[in-house]
Amino acid sequence: DAGVTQSPTHLIKTRGQQVTLRCSPISGHKSVSWYQQVLGQGPQFIFQYYEKEERGRGNFPDRFSARQFPNYSSELNVNALLLGDSALYLCASSGPGQTNSPLHFGNGTRLTVT
Amino acid sequence: DQQVKQNSPSLSVQEGRISILNCDYTNSMFDYFLWYKKYPAEGPTFLISISSIKDKNEDGRFTVFLNKSAKHLSLHIVPSQPGDSAVYFCAASSLAGNQFYFGTGTSLTVIP
Numbered sequence: 684d685a686g687v688t689q690s691p692t693h694l695i696k697t698r699g700q701q702v703t704l705r706c707s708p709i710s711g712h713k714s715v716s717w718y719q720q721v722l723g724q725g726p727q728f729i730f731q732y733y734e735k736e737e738r739g740r741g742n743f744p745d746r747f748s749a750r751q752f753p754n755y756s757s758e759l760n761v762n763a764l765l766l767g768d769s770a771l772y773l774c775a776s777s778g779p780g781q782t783n784s785p786l787h788f789g790n791g792t793r794l795t796v797t
Numbered sequence: 798d799q800q801v802k803q804n805s806p807s808l809s810v811q812e813g814r815i816s817i818l819n820c821d822y823t824n825s826m827f828d829y830f831l832w833y834k835k836y837p838a839e840g841p842t843f844l845i846s847i848s849s850i851k852d853k854n855e856d857g858r859f860t861v862f863l864n865k866s867a868k869h870l871s872l873h874i875v876p877s878q879p880g881d882s883a884v885y886f887c888a889a890s891s892l893a894g895n896q897f898y899f900g901t902g903t904s905l906t907v908i909p
Contacts, residue, residue: 687840716896725801725886725899726841739895773840783892785831788840 685710687789689774695795696764704759704792708776714738715757716786717749718773726773732757761794769796800824801889803900811908816874818903820887823868827889831897832861832872834883841886845872848892877907 688707696702708715714733718726728741732751751757755776761768771793775786802821810816818832828849833841847854847861847870854861860873874881884904888897 718899723901725888725901726897727899728896731895733895741896775840783829785843785846786888786897787843788833790838790840 687774687776687787689789689792691792692790693793695797697797698764698766700764701760701762702764702794704772706757706774706789708755709787712776712778713755714777715751715755716775717759718775720771720773729759764796766796769794801887801898801900803887803903805903807904809906809908810877812879813876816877816881816905816907818872818885818905820870820900821868822889825868826891829890829892830861830863830870831888833886833888835886836883879907879909881905882907
């Protein structure tokens, strides 16, 4: 079975630009979460989506948004990029319920903002 | 405010010996805990979990211990193998919660 897939794997953007990151969950998983990991830190929660609805949001500015599609795939959008947005963005799926199950991560998208 | 802490940034262990990785948390509402292993250029890989109704969970060479009164958990790897060399993260959540809080990781090196 395929794991969580994320695209693209690497991305270089300029300050002020916008970026869209994509994620496909493990088949049967209805919950998708997004995490940001900067060097030397653990992953930080950005969003959780379950059954296409936002179920949680971390301490990130409104420049960050996401959505989940009917096939449970998800996109993370970041507007007006700042240098500090440079990080590894991890998508994770879990299931079958919304809670009480471990997160399964993709390999991430490495975003560099110059 | 770091609610999950891994105070040892690194650990070196001889092959065949036991590796013990530690994790502390501050939020008494946490009742579901996970351990992950991360290799460079890969996402974290789920290893083992434990809920607060247990104080121990085993899966092969991996055992997680939970001490709720001390708000402390540990991961034991026995015997350690060179392929275990990676960064290990602990994570915590409340069972009804929608987010996990991660520690900063411990880099384990298993020396052949």
